[in-house]
């Protein structure tokens with residue numbers, strides 16, 4: 001089943017055409033990789049899906065619903081969570097506190113019941129804590145629970161960001177460069193976490209990634225972009241062997 005259908009997306013910043021008639025489809029349960037050289041438009045696509053940017057034209061349908069008719073907070077409520085290229089966490093807060101922030105889209109009680117700390121609030125808090133513990137277990141992060149984010153190494157902070165996105169119980173996870181800044185061992189760990197998230201939680205993953213070793217290991221489908229336009233779509237092997245991709249993307253990386 002198609003989970004996300006992007007059609008004829010166009011987005012310009014002044015004279016720069018960041019996205020040029022981009023269309024692609026993500027099937028439910030897949031890991032879908034978006035690759036391309038710097039400035040290709042990868043993050044802009046994520047920002048359009050999560051409604052930070054409004055495209056000039058086109059359509060982004062998630063399970064049949066037009067996302068361009070929704071505001072950013074509604075996109076999260078629909079089950080789409082994301083991470084950012086540059087880690088965006090509350091640095092002075094603990095890991096657990098950051099994860100509880102990830103639960104905010106699931107909070108159903110209002111400020112009056114919270115003020116009086118009613119039974120519903122206590123019950124809801126238990127559910128949030130249980131969910132965050134499940135995520136900590138899944139990503140093997142229990143030992144970091146009470147650590148301040150600012151005290152963690154970079155690789156661990158990347159995991160916290162992933163964990164926080166998972167705490168929203170998403171159906172689709174948009175990951176902007178999950179392996180950037182990670183060493184080879186951490187990248188291997190990340191590939192296992194992402195496979196677990198796909199296989200154990202059934203979450204669809206769309207990831208922007210430069211690290212082709214990670215993409216090759218886990219992506220079911222791949223789209224290559226350059227200058228805002230689609231160069232090739234297919235399996236990772238098909239996309240990597242496409243002559244347009246080799247010229248535009250791999251050529252630049254090798255240069």
Ligand SMILES: Nc1ncnc2c1ncn2[C@@H]1O[C@H](COP(=O)(O)OP(=O)(O)OP(=O)(O)O)[C@@H](O)[C@H]1O
Nearest residue numbers: 013016018036037038039040041042043044045085
């Ligand atoms: N807010 C913005 N204002 C103006 N131009 C922007 C803005 N965001 C992106 N761009 C431009 O749009 C184009 C696509 O940028 P984008 O960040 O999507 O590329 P990218 O493929 O994610 O690159 P990278 O791999 O370096 O992150 C670039 O030319 C970029 O300079």
